Amino acid sequence: MIIDCRLRPPTEEFVNFGFNRAFKELMVSARYEGKIYPVADFVKEMSAAGITLGVVAARDLETTFKYKISNEHVADLVRQFPQSFVGLAGVDPNKGMDAVRELDHAIRVLGLKGLSLDPFMHRHPANDKRYYPLYAKCVELDVAVMFTTGPAGFVPDAVMDHASPRVIDEVATDFPELRIMISHGGYPYVTEAIAVTWRHPNVYLDISGYEEFPGSEPYSQAANGLLRNKMLFASGHPYVTFTRALKVFNRLPIKPEVRENIYSKNAIAALKLDGLKS
Numbered sequence: 001m002i003i004d005c006r007l008r009p010p011t012e013e014f015v016n017f018g019f020n021r022a023f024k025e026l027m028v029s030a031r032y033e034g035k036i037y038p039v040a041d042f043v044k045e046m047s048a049a050g051i052t053l054g055v056v057a058a059r060d061l062e063t064t065f066k067y068k069i070s071n072e073h074v075a076d077l078v079r080q081f082p083q084s085f086v087g088l089a090g091v092d093p094n095k096g097m098d099a100v101r102e103l104d105h106a107i108r109v110l111g112l113k114g115l116s117l118d119p120f121m122h123r124h125p126a127n128d129k130r131y132y133p134l135y136a137k138c139v140e141l142d143v144a145v146m147f148t149t150g151p152a153g154f155v156p157d158a159v160m161d162h163a164s165p166r167v168i169d170e171v172a173t174d175f176p177e178l179r180i181m182i183s184h185g186g187y188p189y190v191t192e193a194i195a196v197t198w199r200h201p202n203v204y205l206d207i208s209g210y211e212e213f214p215g216s217e218p219y220s221q222a223a224n225g226l227l228r229n230k231m232l233f234a235s236g237h238p239y240v241t242f243t244r245a246l247k248v249f250n251r252l253p254i255k256p257e258v259r260e261n262i263y264s265k266n267a268i269a270a271l272k273l274d275g276l277k278s
Helices: 012-018 024-029 039-049 071-080 097-108 129-141 165-174 190-199 217-223 242-250 256-271
Strands: 053-057 059-061 067-069 085-090 114-117 144-148 180-183 203-206
Touching: 012 067, 039 242, 053 071, 071 085, 071 097, 085 097, 097 129, 114 129, 129 144, 129 165, 165 180, 165 190, 180 190, 190 203, 190 217, 203 256
Parallel strands: 053 085, 085 114, 114 144, 144 180, 180 203
Antiparallel strands: 059 067
16 A cells, blocks of 8 residues: 555646746746646556555645635545545635634535645744644644645745744644644755654654755665654655656665555554554
């Protein structure tokens, strides 16, 4: 079993998001074509690559970039393909209590399994106190939060430190019950991301997109030791195809006995996917 902790189906909402001002320059650099096609065909692509389950995240950047992938859209994808997708809610922390209420609705009513946040696109680091009511709600609802980290690509006006995993240490300290997923490895703060993940029992790390970037070697070392129960697999599809993501990951010097943890067991624990066996 392989659980892909970050993928994007080829629907109009997801494809148009790729061409929003937030990501436009990055997509040009990646030569992203943005094809829209049936999700049923996408699910077949997942299966052909060996991907059993994919984590699909809504995103709310209305305050800063005037764009939103709605929670309802993600919930509808999960309803249509419950064996293939797990959905995360997206809310905008700049909306205050409206964001808290939207998160509550997304989890309790729509059935999503966690929260996805983009600090560098919200223009506030993860330890900014406007996020704290959302973290408290996640603890109350017993769901995880996923942070987009990394160097913020070519996102206009983004500050790289807003995507740093270092500040997540403070969040995990203030909310020890909160399950946290650090996406994109916290790159280029590689050792900081490893340290934060290692020292907090409820923090997990995926390294999608940065497995072989300069200075990434400690990821594999940590996977074989400190983070054998904390590291996650994610492709970042379609910006990285399933086949390429798995090819890259499989050539990392990670012990075979650790790969089962990374491909499924750790994600099951992070998202509390009760009843799902690796």
